[in-house]
């Protein structure tokens with residue numbers, strides 16, 4: 001597809017701006033004026049519309065079709081949340097307004113949203129307090145680990161290690177390492193944490209255990225024993241709550257003894273996920289971590305008004321500029337209010353029901369390494385003699401986004417599906433029929449699998465070259 005600059009034709013016009021009342025040269029010093037006109041592409045309105053509509057069609061999205069990418073919650077997000085985020089009273093608010101004008105008098109509505117959303121997230125998770133600052137899941141994990149470090153430092157504990165099971169999401173060890181800890185990996189047994197393996201590595205230097213609920217989509221059965229073991233060495237318990245749509249309204253991590261949890265508002269709570277953001281990864285903490293939360297905090301005063309509070313001597317400081325991605329928080333606020341407690345519970349029920357339905361239905365077509373009931377997602381393996389990669393490529397040809405492949409690493413030729421709560425039964429059955437067809441074709445004519453995809457804008461890419469010889473800019477001088 002040609003760029004707008006390549007399509008440009010001298011003299012072609014899309015918009016004719018009104019003559020300004022004053023010329024720039026009357027208002028600006030000569031030194032700031034352009035010497036020559038900017039080199040903008042010259043196009044008609046129709047050229048521009050076709051260009052962007054064409055680009056949007058190259059882009060795969062959940063608004064267009066099914067997106068069963070595991071560990072990612074690529075669910076449909078209802079459009080009313082966009083309306084809430086676009087309300088001009090919020091979207092026109094300057095982030096410095098709170099500090100510079102009227103001491104927060106003009107930002108009470110925004111403060112109220114922040115404060116109430118924190119309360120709602122506390123209610124959903126059973127935690128004592130939340131910060132909305134972190135800008136993504138991984139940023140939330142980093143915040144959480146910094147809070148854990150601050151807690152141990154404050155108590156004079158000498159801690160160097162964080163335990164992470166091999167079934168964890170890849171960002172968990174990355175966040176722990178970034179925050180300065182050594183990561184101790186423990187193997188899972190039948191896909192869940194083995195209390196014996198935990199016992200074997202648990203000593204006084206362990207700062208925390210980071211748990212995912214988990215990437216295999218299995219329920220952890222040994223939580224009470226795990227919590228009890230950690231308490232003995234004053235180690236904290238971290239819950240990766242990126243995929244809350246597995247447990248909302250069913251179980252509260254605060255109630256079973258977790259000290260830190262991060263949520264991904266851009267997965268579970270009403271913001272589309274993908275394309276690099278914006279996201280939001282609020283962090284909830286138990287009582288003992290509250291003093292360390294990032295500043296500023298929005299606090300409610302006796303008269304019901306809200307203030308920004310910086311006076312928190314033990315705080316880890318700022319994690320993100322201002323109050324995080326406020327627009328994403330607004331969408332979560334609207335989503336939670338609209339669904340209510342009952343609606344959130346039903347969202348989880350549908351997410352888990354859909355995953356289990358697909359899991360069972362696919363058992364005739366793919367290999368299923370863990371036969372137990374699953375949470376909101378599950379893993380399967382390519383049938384003997386076939387590769388997960390080839391099956392994924394064949395799905396692209398049939399117009400559906402591929403599942404996550406080769407992750408987690410502990411399952412071979414792994415395909416990880418997450419149907420999410422927003423897909424209906426017909427869509428799930430369509431996927432089952434599609435995979436049956438792909439596997440049947442692959443058996444009868446293996447070359448068709450190796451050739452796929454043939455209908456996509458590009459075929460199989462040289463992924464090494466794509467990573468090593470990146471071309472990220474257009475050469476405009478050409």
Ligand SMILES: *Cc1c(COP(=O)(O)O)cnc(C)c1O
Nearest residue numbers: 071136137138169171240242279
């Ligand atoms: C998506 C995800 C993350 C990371 O979230 P980002 O917003 O992409 O940084 C962490 N843990 C789990 C389980 C996830 O699914």
